[in-house]
Amino acid sequence: MKRISPVQRIIFCTLFAVLLAATSQAAEKTIRFASVSWTGVTIKTELAVHLLQTLGYKTSNVMVSVPIVYNALATNEADIFLGNWMPSMQSIAGPYFEKGTVVQYVANMPGAKYTLAVPSYVYEGGLKDFSDIVKYADRLGHKIYGIEEGNDGNEIIQAMIDKNMFDLKGFTLVSSSEQGMLSQVQAFGRDQKWIVFLGWSPHYMNEIIDMKYLSGSQADTFGDNDGTATVYTNIRKGFDQEEPNVALFLKNLTFPVSMINQIMGTMHKDTSLQPKDAALAWLRQHPEIYERWLDGVKTADGKPALPVVAKTMNAQ
Missing domain, CATH: 3.40.190.10 (Periplasmic binding protein-like II)
Known part of the structure; x- marks a missing residue:
């Protein structure tokens, strides 16, 4: 060896x-x-x-x-x-x-679904499409509610405002956490106040909030299939x-x-x-x-x- x-x-x-x-x-x-x-x-x-x-x-x-x-x-x-x-x-x-x-x-x-939404009482009041938002600017306080800063949905909303898409110049994006936004929607709902917010499915918001998704999204916003x-x-x-x-x-x-x-x-x-x-x-x-x-x-x-x-x- x-x-x-x-x-x-x-x-x-x-x-x-x-x-x-x-x-x-x-x-x-x-x-x-x-x-x-x-x-x-x-x-x-x-x-x-x-x-x-x-x-x-x-x-x-x-x-x-x-x-x-x-x-x-x-x-x-x-x-x-x-x-x-x-x-x-x-x-x-x-x-x-x-x-x-x-x-x-x-x-x-x-x-899945990802686009702007409103409570059903707002939808029934006439705000059904992206183009309707500006018609009710005063009732909405010129605000659209999103989630955390840097989120893609927030960026889309901000771009819509900056580019004056759907005549949204003058609106303000309100950034918050997911839970903060939903708490705001529920608080507004108790008083039947008007609000537009970022909504998506799957999510339990669809079970606890009587809500509707808006039509009118385009390819350069949330997609041309109404946010699908x-x-x-x-x-x-x-x-x-x-x-x-x-x-x-x-x-x-x-x-x-x-x-x-x-x-x-x-x-x-x-x-x-x-x-x-x-x-x-x-x-x-x-x-x-x-x-x-x-x-x-x-x-x-x-x-x-x-x-x-x-x-x-x-x-x-």
């Missing part, structure tokens, strides 16, 4: 240490989600994070504004975003898609090649609008419920959904994913 020289031993030990470090680093690699503070996106993201953790992956989820999400994906500071509402995010996300730094990977929720939207999963460039198993999971990960509406409704009735817990409770009643999500997917160590997840679901 040939003896190994001291020099060779050092080389072999060094190579082994490097290989071990690389293997350990790969095993500890974090799947990084970026999200925004919208209830629907929070539900989807926390559910995906939980399922990947169940499969043995290390994950993280950072909540930021929409522009920061795309910068993080483009600069390899995040891997996945489940809340790309289109076409309303075109002005923010489109340049990243064109450059190829962010990939519009898969539609995770078709049939598709929500996409976005990934950073190259992620699907680096993590093909997670990428398959993301391809399978689609959400019926009714699912998110029902989970949100449950959360609204029981405010102590966290998004992940409400979502898991819904999934335990609809196992066919997570069975489809896990079709062909493996755990981090290469075992079939479905039995692992099903075991944890049944144990809860």
Whole structure:
């Protein structure tokens, strides 16, 4: 048997240490989600994070504004975003898609809605279309209510005002949080005061507020189909090649609008419920959904994913 020289031993030990470090680093690699503070996106993201953790992956989820999400994906500071509402995010996300730094990977929720809305009593009072807003400027206090600053919906509203679209010059965009805006709508509703606000579906607002969506949206506002939207999963460039198993999971990960509406409704009735817990409770009643999500997917160590997840679901 040939003896190994001291020099060779050092080389072999060094190579082994490097290989071990690389293997350990790969095993500890974090799947990084970026999200925004919208209830629907929070539900989807926390559910995906939980399922990947169940499969043995290390994950993280950072909540930021929409522009920061795309910068993080483009600069390899995040891997996945489940809340790309289109076409309303075109002005923010489109340049990243064109450059190829962010990939519009898969539609995770078709049939959504994102546009301006009013309480039903306002709609019945004559404000039914974007072109009607200016007619009732005084009753509206020359205000349109949005959500957090930097949000794509806010940017669309501000552009409508700046460009005097629909004769909206002189209106003011009121930025707030999602909950702040909805509280304002409900407060106005108690006194039958008039208000125009940013609305979307799925969301429990559709259950707790008697509301109507306005017609008249154009291609350069909320889309030319009266705000009908598709929500996409976005990934950073190259992620699907680096993590093909997670990428398959993301391809399978689609959400019926009714699912998110029902989970949100449950959360609204029981405010102590966290998004992940409400979502898991819904999934335990609809196992066919997570069975489809896990079709062909493996755990981090290469075992079939479905039995692992099903075991944890049944144990809860």
